[in-house]
Amino acid sequence: MEKLVTTALPYANGPIHLGHLVEHVQADIWVRFQRLIGRQCLFLCGDDAHGSAIMLAAEKSGIQPEQWIKTIRQEHYRDFQDFLVDYDLYHTTHSDENKQLSCEIYKTLRDSGLIERKRVTQAYDDQANMFLPDRYVKGTCPKCGSEDQYGDSCEQCGAVYTPDQLLNPKSVLTQTTPIYKDSEHYFFALSKCQDLLEDWVGRGALQPEVEKKLSEWFDHGLKNWDISRDAPYFGIEIPDAPGKYFYVWMDAPIGYIAATKHWANSRGLDEKKMWSHDSKTDIVHFIGKDILYFHGLFWPAILHHAGYKTPDHIYAHGFLTINGKKMSKSRGTYVTARAYLDAFDPDYLRYYFAAKLSPTISDIDLNWTEFASRINAELIGKIINIGSRCTCFIHRYFSGVLSDHLSDEALYQQIISNESTLLQLYDSRDYNQCLRLLLQMADQVNQYLDQVKPWAMVKDESVLDQVGPICTLGVSVFYSLMGFLSPVLPGTFERVQSFLRVEHSNWSDFCRPLLSQQIDVFPRLLERVKLSDASFIDE
Template sequence: MKPLSNQILVTSALPYANGQIHIGHLVEYIQTDIWVRFLRMQHKEIYYIGADDTHGTPIMLRAQAENITPKELIDRVWLEHKRDFDDFHISFDHYGSTDSPENKELASQIYLALQNNDLIEKKAIEQAYDPVKEMFLPDRFIKGECPKCHAKDQYGDSCEKCGATYSPTDLLNPYSAVSGATPIRKVSEHYFFKLSDPRCEAFLRDWTQVSTPLQTEAKNKMKEWVGEPGESKLGDWDISRDAPYFGFEIPGAPGKYFYVWLDAPVGYFGSFKAFCEKNNLNFQEWIGPNTTTDMYHFIGKDILYFHTLFWPAMLKFADLRTPTNVFAHGFLTVDGEKMSKSRGTFITAHSFIESGLSPEWLRYYFAAKLNNSLEDLDLNLNDFIARVNSDLLGKYINIASRSAGFLVKNFGGKVLASALNNPLLVNLRERSKEVAALYEQREFAKTIRLIMEMADSVNIFVDSNKPWDIAKQLKASDSSELRHELQSVCTVTLEAFRILSIYLKPVLPTLAKGVEAFLNIPEMHWESVHVPLSEDRPINPYKHLMSRVETEMIDRLLEANKSSM
């Protein structure tokens, strides 16, 4: 990974406005947020931009079913999504919508630039058509019998029972999922982005294999799609849909709309443009082809194709900047299995909060599992309870609770300056570059392991010096030597706790604020590691910083998600 710029635009994939945020989604937003918060602590000019993905047939049909307009639907869902992201401390600088005037303008601008570059072509294609609803049907809205295993009620592109993929025309006894009518075949003119053009192929071969430091797994997957020089593997991309459709009409093509996957990634720019206009930033300086800024996308591996082929090609030939890199992550399983509504493991973000669980528990657990690869990760609920209670309560919080009371009671909360260069503290501070490098590389699991190893060393120090025994002796004999020893041990312990809190702040931002208030210190930044506690700022009495996870909470969460089916 090349050195980071001091000006960085970061995005997560845009959640579709046709459903709730669940814990599988949260893997990505938490991963992104931790990275962004770390870089903010290093004083980078970094903007984290998000938006709801709002267009397409499913939105239109759901709004019809609820007897509301699509706009009313997406406005309602936007509020729900924003609530959930706020609950999990996802710190977007701006959270917009793809159904915005900025996005409409930019989508049209990019399309017209591609058209001027002779990269848009009109073709007649045959599609499934619902004669009752008088609309063309996307593959997922055609159902029927699987041609391979003969399972009933399977989608038009794949069978959920045997895993076979096929064309909607291969389905046996097909029917419209919208009206139940038998689809007919009908020809329509569609607009295609000519991804097979030699210019696009040459650019994408270089962008995916040479000039962009994609993850190894992503680079290999891209190689399968772009092929070797001289091969022609890329097909043209259908970027239009027929009315009725909820979306943006294509300029100069009445009754034709941009396919949702064209204007959705443009939504990154649309949302950022709205932010720039509110904050007097020069939008063009960030998106121009010669920009010196960085742009990083965090996505799930299932949408790698769109973000590493279609999106960079659109940008390149619309004379806009391409992504600096695309970071993909794996899928989430729960207790080793796919999330399931029947087992209550298809867990929504809101139910997690409503069941009384702390969002920072999940942030910590995901951080402890995440690395910079495309590997899947598992939320093992028993391990979740054990790890949060053991690591955060037993190893980390326990450090403060074991020493703060002695310092407040015996020394008015004042630390001992001469103890602040104890070898243990020198060692903890020296690890800051190592911790920072792991955060920057998105190796969060390694980061957490390193921090917990440091916490272990602090607990060994506390157990070896036994401040409770010193305090007991001091009560019996008020000697200056014992006072000095007790104040010294408590000072080292609380300074170590402060350093660990800095290292954990990107993961546990709300807890970090509580630590700042407890220790009576300014807002912690990365360089704060080298600015120790001060005799002139006595710490405050210790207050409860975090509670334990109880098994009953998990039981309540699973039950809540079973009943919400």
């Protein structure tokens, strides 16, 4: 396997929302492109299915945690499938493989002197009679002063801290101020890994701004990382510590290896060939910038000391805002994947996200007015319209058969010559520049059609035979554009393939014209966006 690609595991405590989809669509586009140019890619994800939050959510619903996470996983997987995110496996961290691997890795770290124990002071809800998970304490970030932040990290500045460092902390369960109690916890000795991680961070696996961000942690020295939680807790019990469980950020990333093991073993293969320290497989993680610390420091250190390969690339993205505002149920800017799908084609959002995504960690905004404009004016008005206006003449005057030559071979080659640039842009995840170039290519053929005016030529018998090669050029460029867009618009491209009666196997097929070929009548590939179709949009 050339590449093993993962996305961060969605937490199994609620539905998939549009913020999740930025990452999963970004990764899916990249994987589809890699496969299109002939590279082998294994694409994996699954639910992060452990933690107190899940235990409490299940309890509130009156069911066992196992049933809760099973139902949530089915819903998550259905949403990703309906958004055409093509995972080879959508697994779960609540699996035999993950339990086995987490315990094995822990024992290796312990035996290497990298697990330490010490007593810590923890937030405790006296009314709920339980230690509070970090995310069940909210308050003001001690670093940047942002309010309503979780007890383990700040979503605004990325700072990582402990609940007792929060300002004005409150229990999410009872809204009371937590008290603090002592408990013995288990720590991974991250402080012993600083030299290793400083070297790893500088190897080129990270985006420049991510490398700079992670390097800031070295200035103050890395701190040991608490990997344990007290009962009651839904998760994996630590082998030599009854009543203690692995913190979710210990077993969740190990879920990447567990998913690989499940996929490989079910095919009689060995996952170690992809994860061993000397493996030639490229390990690629797509993540949000809010979890850089865990994936960029904690995770590589654990992998290295447990004898596994460290990631070759970690690609981080920014946050999603909607109409310029943070996603929020109370503000009406929280949109689930299912609510979107009830209103619009999934390819619309895939196209919009691609038009916004770059190789950086900049945030992107989903502005619904711009969304409608990009779909109606760009995708349908500029690209889809090429196929519509040309195929109608092919059917009306040439029995649905494309010409055996193009009216302007030089123009076709000039347009298609951009494919080498498209290759580089896709590979570097510079999707917005990729789409910009594709629109420029569409403009070229639209300008040509406007100049030669085939709709006027068909009225003159003396030049009617020239219309076939002209429209064949238009259809050929349309096919190429849609082929180059197929990683972004897989559903629409399947419909294009069907009516053009073509099959593709690789990228190079989109660099050849369609000649002397019978095609079907142009279908309604996409409908124009009407924002009034979506109840969640307040125009």
